[in-house]
Amino acid sequence: MTVNDDSFTNWMHREEIAESMIPIIGKLHREQDVNVLLHSRSLVNKSVVSILKTHRFARQIAGEELSVTETMPFLKALTTLDLGPSQIDIGMLAATYRADGRGLSVEEFTAEAVAGATGDNKIERRASRDVVLYGFGRIGRLIARLLIEKAGSGNGLRLRAIVVRKGSGQDIVKRASLLRRDSIHGQFQGTITVDEATNKIIANGNEIQVIYSDDPTTVDYTAYGIKDAILIDNTGRWRDREGLSKHLQPGIGKVVLTAPGKGDVPNIVHGVNHDTVKPDERILSCASCTTNAIVPPLKAMAEEYGVLRGHVETVHSYTNDQNLLDNYHGSDRRGRSAALNMVITETGAASAVAKALPELKAPITGSSIRVPVPDVSIAILSLRLERETTREEVLDYLRNVSLASPLKRQIDFISAPDAVSSDFIGSRHASIVDAGATKVDGDNAILYLWYDNEFGYSCQVIRVVQHVSGVEYPTYPAPAV
Structure with missing residues (x-):
């Protein structure tokens, strides 16, 4: 047998194992509300090739590829436990x-590592929490996708309605089409x-009521069977407590x-300060995509090295706030063509x-450039650090943060030398450290942080909503503190 034959046989063997993983992962998710991850990446509803690629990606952060032959025994061990x-x-x-x-068997080690989720320690499956989307633009539709994706177990968050201003002609059909297909x-x-008679979009069995309104104070959500819902405002039209309080109509709890919120509205970055949200707080902000991208690595660097001052320069993709071609705009430069400048x-x-x-x-300054x-x-x-360090030390530290710290869902790490922006479309992390671009000279460090300002940010929003809903389930093995 040739080397090529050996490689192909090995690939087919791994394909077979990955294929056998899918029903196990699905059953754990549906029946026990267990989300199986691989280095913070969910394996629920993933294809055979996607599972294999996720295993291979581990070499970018852990230094060596992870094989399904290594992880399958742990997955099987989970099926023998009384998991919550x-x-x-x-x-x-x-x-x-x-x-x-210690010489433990896989079964013994697994049972010990996830003991907090088994037997008398496991938490009860909670009833689903209603969610309403106010606005259905770029972020709104991605949040809708995530909510529908996570509804498989029947628990957690349940998207009940979206509120929009009615457009002309087949409005609901066009909105469903934008949810169905996305150019990015x-x-x-x-x-x-679509059920045009009842103004409903049915996505993977989830009935989503479309409510037409241009004034939040006129909507009674209880009329649609919605109660104690979390309303996610994707419009940005109101940013202070007074404006956002308009949403607190019958059926809305938070x-x-x-x-970014203004005034006394708490700005929450999941992984950094989500645990400061008071139980009785009814209005909060998830800050901006860029804030979510820089604050977790800034926190990590401050904890290890101390930070005296810093500057962030964001090279940001264009957004709907800009003009496609030159036209009037309230801001000084955003009226110029986004696609050309x-x-x-x-x-x-x-x-x-x-x-x-x-x-x-530490004082932090910032500026931004929108690019096509x-x-x-x-x-x-x-960053100017409190102590001198080396590039190797910083990279080792940030790699470990991305793997085993409480910030591992926020910070990702990549060492690929040829990575470019489009490689990070669909990333679920708040930011990704580019190892190859990192610069360190004594007490000066420059980090290059990629982030999907649409999808990665939407994942952060979902995490905040899960937390304030009480449906954010613990992760095992527990991250190192």
Whole structure:
């Protein structure tokens, strides 16, 4: 047998194992509300090739490829346990088992590592929490996709309605079409039908009521059977407490804004300050996509090295706020064609750091350039540190943060030398450290942080909503503190 034959046989063997993983992962998700992860990446509803690629990607962060032959025994071990709602990372189980020298069997080690989610320790499956989307633009439709994707277990969050201003002619059909197909993020994974008689979109069996209104104070959500819902405002039309309070109509319990909040509205970056949200807080903001991209790595660097001052320069994809061709705009430069120009503009991300990370006293400045790409941005974070270090030390530290810290869902890590912006479309992390571009000279460090300013940010919004809903389930093995 030739080397090529050996490689092909090995590939087919791994395909077979990955294929056998799918029903196990699906059953754990549906019946026990367990989300199986691989280094923070969900394996639920993934194809055979996607599972294999996720395993292979582990070499970018862990230094070596992870094989399905290594993780499959841990997945099988999970099926023997009395598991409650949780997120279980089989990549981390395999990695920590490899480093464990006690001679335990895979079954014994797995049972110990996830003990907090089993037997008397497991938490009860909670009833689903209603969610309403106010606005159905770029972020609204991606959040809808995520909510529908996560509804498989029948628990957690349930998208009940979207509120929009009615357009002319077949409005609901056109909105369903925009949900079904996206030029950047591809086709919706599933089926979508429309019931024009009742103004409903049915996506993978989820009935979503379309409510037409241009005034939030006129909607009684209880008339649609909606109660104690979390309303996600994707319009950005109101950003202070007074304006956002207009949403607190019958049937709405809390309001979450997908833009920086003003005044005393808490700006929340999941992984950094989500645990500061008070139980009785009814209005909060998820800050901006750029704030979510820079604050987690800034927190990580401050904890390890200390930060005296910093500057962030964001090279940001264009957005709907800009003009396709030159036309009038209220801002100084955003009226110039987004598709033809690099446009210098302002960013509030630097000033927002103080709200999300008040313990950081270092001054942070920022500016932004919009460029002619439709999605994925990069933040160049330049820091003056409290102590000198080396590039190798910083990269080792950030790689470990991305693998085993409480920030591993926010910070990703890549060492590929040929990575470009489009490679990060669909990333679920708040930001991705580009190892090859990182610069360190004594007490100066420059981090290049990629982020999908649409999808990655939408994932952060969902995490905040899950947290304030009480349906954010614990992750095992527990991240290192």
